[in-house]
Amino acid sequence: MAKSPLARPFPDLPDIPGVRIATARAGYKAWARDDLLLLEFAPGTKVAGLTTRSKCPSPEVETCRRHLPYGEARALVVNAGNSNAFTGAAGRAASAAQVEEVARLLCCWPRAVFPASTGVIGVPLPRDKAVSGVRAAVAALGASGWLAATQAIGTTDTFPKAAFREAMLGNVRARLVGFVKGSGMIAPDLAASGATMLAFVVTDAAVSPGFLQEALAAANAGSFACITVDGDTSTSDTLLAFATGRAGNVPLTGIDSPGADAFAFALADLCRELALLVVRDGEGARKLIEVRVIGAVSDESARRVALSIANSPLVKTAIAGGDANWGRVVMAVGKAGEPAERDLLSIRFGGVLVARHGAVVEGYDEGPVAAHLAGEEVEVEADLGLGAGRASVWTCDLTEGYIRINADYRS
Amino acid sequence: MAKSPLARPFPDLPDIPGVRIATARAGYKAWARDDLLLLEFAPGTKVAGLTTRSKCPSPEVETCRRHLPYGEARALVVNAGNSNAFTGAAGRAASAAQVEEVARLLCCWPRAVFPASTGVIGVPLPRDKAVSGVRAAVAALGASGWLAATQAIGTTDTFPKAAFREAMLGNVRARLVGFVKGSGMIAPDLAASGATMLAFVVTDAAVSPGFLQEALAAANAGSFACITVDGDTSTSDTLLAFATGRAGNVPLTGIDSPGADAFAFALADLCRELALLVVRDGEGARKLIEVRVIGAVSDESARRVALSIANSPLVKTAIAGGDANWGRVVMAVGKAGEPAERDLLSIRFGGVLVARHGAVVEGYDEGPVAAHLAGEEVEVEADLGLGAGRASVWTCDLTEGYIRINADYRS
Numbered sequence: 039m040a041k042s043p044l045a046r047p048f049p050d051l052p053d054i055p056g057v058r059i060a061t062a063r064a065g066y067k068a069w070a071r072d073d074l075l076l077l078e079f080a081p082g083t084k085v086a087g088l089t090t091r092s093k094c095p096s097p098e099v100e101t102c103r104r105h106l107p108y109g110e111a112r113a114l115v116v117n118a119g120n121s122n123a124f125t126g127a128a129g130r131a132a133s134a135a136q137v138e139e140v141a142r143l144l145c146c147w148p149r150a151v152f153p154a155s156t157g158v159i160g161v162p163l164p165r166d167k168a169v170s171g172v173r174a175a176v177a178a179l180g181a182s183g184w185l186a187a188t189q190a191i192g193t194t195d196t197f198p199k200a201a202f203r204e205a206m207l208g209n210v211r212a213r214l215v216g217f218v219k220g221s222g223m224i225a226p227d228l229a230a231s232g233a234t235m236l237a238f239v240v241t242d243a244a245v246s247p248g249f250l251q252e253a254l255a256a257a258n259a260g261s262f263a264c265i266t267v268d269g270d271t272s273t274s275d276t277l278l279a280f281a282t283g284r285a286g287n288v289p290l291t292g293i294d295s296p297g298a299d300a301f302a303f304a305l306a307d308l309c310r311e312l313a314l315l316v317v318r319d320g321e322g323a324r325k326l327i328e329v330r331v332i333g334a335v336s337d338e339s340a341r342r343v344a345l346s347i348a349n350s351p352l353v354k355t356a357i358a359g360g361d362a363n364w365g366r367v368v369m370a371v372g373k374a375g376e377p378a379e380r381d382l383l384s385i386r387f388g389g390v391l392v393a394r395h396g397a398v399v400e401g402y403d404e405g406p407v408a409a410h411l412a413g414e415e416v417e418v419e420a421d422l423g424l425g426a427g428r429a430s431v432w433t434c435d436l437t438e439g440y441i442r443i444n445a446d447y448r449s
Numbered sequence: 450m451a452k453s454p455l456a457r458p459f460p461d462l463p464d465i466p467g468v469r470i471a472t473a474r475a476g477y478k479a480w481a482r483d484d485l486l487l488l489e490f491a492p493g494t495k496v497a498g499l500t501t502r503s504k505c506p507s508p509e510v511e512t513c514r515r516h517l518p519y520g521e522a523r524a525l526v527v528n529a530g531n532s533n534a535f536t537g538a539a540g541r542a543a544s545a546a547q548v549e550e551v552a553r554l555l556c557c558w559p560r561a562v563f564p565a566s567t568g569v570i571g572v573p574l575p576r577d578k579a580v581s582g583v584r585a586a587v588a589a590l591g592a593s594g595w596l597a598a599t600q601a602i603g604t605t606d607t608f609p610k611a612a613f614r615e616a617m618l619g620n621v622r623a624r625l626v627g628f629v630k631g632s633g634m635i636a637p638d639l640a641a642s643g644a645t646m647l648a649f650v651v652t653d654a655a656v657s658p659g660f661l662q663e664a665l666a667a668a669n670a671g672s673f674a675c676i677t678v679d680g681d682t683s684t685s686d687t688l689l690a691f692a693t694g695r696a697g698n699v700p701l702t703g704i705d706s707p708g709a710d711a712f713a714f715a716l717a718d719l720c721r722e723l724a725l726l727v728v729r730d731g732e733g734a735r736k737l738i739e740v741r742v743i744g745a746v747s748d749e750s751a752r753r754v755a756l757s758i759a760n761s762p763l764v765k766t767a768i769a770g771g772d773a774n775w776g777r778v779v780m781a782v783g784k785a786g787e788p789a790e791r792d793l794l795s796i797r798f799g800g801v802l803v804a805r806h807g808a809v810v811e812g813y814d815e816g817p818v819a820a821h822l823a824g825e826e827v828e829v830e831a832d833l834g835l836g837a838g839r840a841s842v843w844t845c846d847l848t849e850g851y852i853r854i855n856a857d858y859r860s
Binding site: 090092093094095121123124125126127128129158159160161162268269270272273349350351352355356358359361363364365366368369370371372373374376377378379380381383393395396397398436437438440441442444445 | 501503504505506532534535536537538539540569570571572573679680681683684760761762763766767769770772774775776777779780781782783784785787788789790791792794804806807808809847848849851852853855856
């Protein structure tokens with residue numbers, strides 16, 4: 039798969055004290071690459087997380103949900119190439135065997151092991167490969183870095199996606215590394231707020247599980263919950279954050295703890311960057327689109343209208359064609375099922391007012407809009423003229439590349 | 450545009466007593482074809498109709514809504530190539546001028562004239578062309594037939610779509626002719642229950658406006674409300690039925706009138722055929738897909754799950770590729786937001802059980818399923834295992850053709 043034209047270079051990422059990385063070749067598909075990731079966390083590492091709201095979650099998702107309330111993590115294990123979703127008892131048993139093997143080898147409780155899998159739905163995870171892969175990874179712990187970790191969890195991803203932030207917690211500098219996979223089946227609908235999107239954040243800050251959960255939910259609401267590639271929500275979406283505590287700060291237990299706001303801001307900012315990287319790797323994407331809705335009756339109403347625009351195949355194909363077809367934006371506002379008034383509605387592309395109060399502006403010149411649409415980053419704004427509600431959603435254009443990728447994904 | 454591989458031949462259609470047909474070349478686009486249709490109805494013709502629920506309706510839609518309560522029709526005028534939607538005062542004035550010109554030339558009230566327009570959004574209907582087109586059409590009344598009428602209202606349609614039914618009303622034989630345009634922006638959301646879909650039914654039966662409305666709403670619920678091409682709902686969707694009364698039956702005023710059930714059945718059956726023809730002309734379509742959901746908690750819940758499957762780009766691209774990727778059906782059930790239980794869910798393709806109670810069936814043989822998917826008509830069934838709710842939705846596959854058509858529709 040050719041690298042997305044919207045790809046970004048992989049950043050320099052520091053080690054996070056208290057974390058050891060290994061990858062291994064479990065061989066879930068016939069490919070010549072590592073497809074299993076193991077992160078080992080030092081004792082005392084806290085965890086928080088959000089999982090898909092799909093009614094058909096994978097066993098890995100169910101395991102994470104069971105383990106999260108304990109708040110402690112010693113390992114993350116990720117399988118790429120097989121999502122293990124909708125695989126019944128065989129899939130559950132294979133995932134459980136893998137988790138138990140990690141716990142046995144690292145001498146921890148199984149409830150401190152967090153599994154995730156991504157890939158084809160409906161084929162049980164091959165138990166032997168899953169277990170022997172874990173053994174190989176444990177033997178190699180500490181030998182890999184973040185780039186290898188990120189590459190090992192990719193499926194249709196065309197470039198590895200990661201980001202880094204720092205936060206001053208009092209006079210202690212904490213580090214946050216995040217990495218993510220996902221390019222299709224992306225409309226994260228994580229329980230609190232879709233793709234198989236797997237996103238992981240690792241920090242050396244000391245943070246209580248409760249506050250980590252609170253900060254992560256807020257970060258998700260402004261990042262992964264605001265992106266869509268195709269409106270399809272995976273059975274396996276998972277966002278997990280691990281805090282080793284090795285930075286040595288006074289543990290953050292609530293927003294009033296010294297440095298808590300800096301940490302929450304850094305986490306939100308990191309998640310925003312990761313979310314936009316997922317859109318930049320949207321299947322077939324050639325343009326990154328920000329859909330901004332203002333003037334809605336509420337922020338939530340604005341978000342729904344923005345998603346109606348961002349998920350409209352007709353809007354996305356028009357932008358793919360560089361066509362300033364603002365009428366399709368009107369159509370998508372009209373069908374959203376949210377309060378809207380045709381004769382109050384205004385549309386902007388790249389800041390240029392195209393239509394105002396229900397009609398095209400007088401003397402409309404398509405030139406500047408066409409120039410904006412020729413670029414890699416496109417901004418669409420709909421002003422509903424009703425209230426103060428606002429929201430932004432990020433998506434990508436819909437191209438023949440998306441069709442090609444998905445018409446023969448399994449082959 | 451090449452004809453859809455799913456096209457059907459144009460049927461033989463009878464004249465409907467009390468109806469005269471004309472088409473004209475208004476020249477809304479730079480094309481060498483008639484793009485204006487005028488139907489003249491005999492005095493006493495009754496009318497019923499449903500229009501889009503979009504919050505951004507065209508002035509033509511608003512006019513139909515205002516005129517429908519009077520229940521009487523003398524003319525239908527349809528413009529193709531310009532939807533006149535979102536065109537403010539200029540568009541409203543142009544449409545009003547056209548309606549008034551029809552009324553003046555046919556010596557009737559403007560409220561007996563029903564306009565519809567389809568095409569690009571945001572460009573005011575050119576008033577001069579709209580008026581002179583009407584004059585040319587009036588001069589030619591009676592010179593055209595149903596084929597010319599159907600062709601005149603098409604835009605991205607690749608074949609003309611019409612159907613015919615008869616109903617015995619006591620000992621009187623009534624005829625129903627229906628014709629429709631639409632191939633993209635199709636997810637009709639007509640007020641009662643989407644594309645620019647324009648569908649018109651003309652009958653010589655004598656029917657009261659009230660019963661015609663009742664029968665039409667029921668027919669819509671089982672036809673146009675159950676199709677989707679791209680999940681995008683037009684600003685201009687319109688379904689109108691005209692009854693000239695020339696068959697001479699005792700007027701149908703309610704479901705207890707003699708022959709009323711036969712009429713309602715024929716109307717519903719006709720609308721179902723028209724709706725499926727629209728899907729067969731779905732932009733880029735190569736396969737007609739029936740998505741059937743059974744075992745839901747209610748019929749409405751079943752319909753929502755069916756639409757979630759039918760609108761999923763990942764399901765539609767898989768079928769385009771002939772890929773029996775039933776995992777994507779699981780994904781679409783899971784994201785629908787309706788009651789569902791992974792471990793009760795079963796999936797069939799073409800009647801072949803693929804997955805049962807949350808996992809692939811033992812000894813699953815993809816051969817028969819792949820053979821089914823290689824055909825032109827594909828059946829997908831999801832059994833939720835919860836209750837007696839059921840619904841069917843029809844859609845088409847999502848191909849590179851859809852992208853090509855829509856990335857440069859306006860050029």
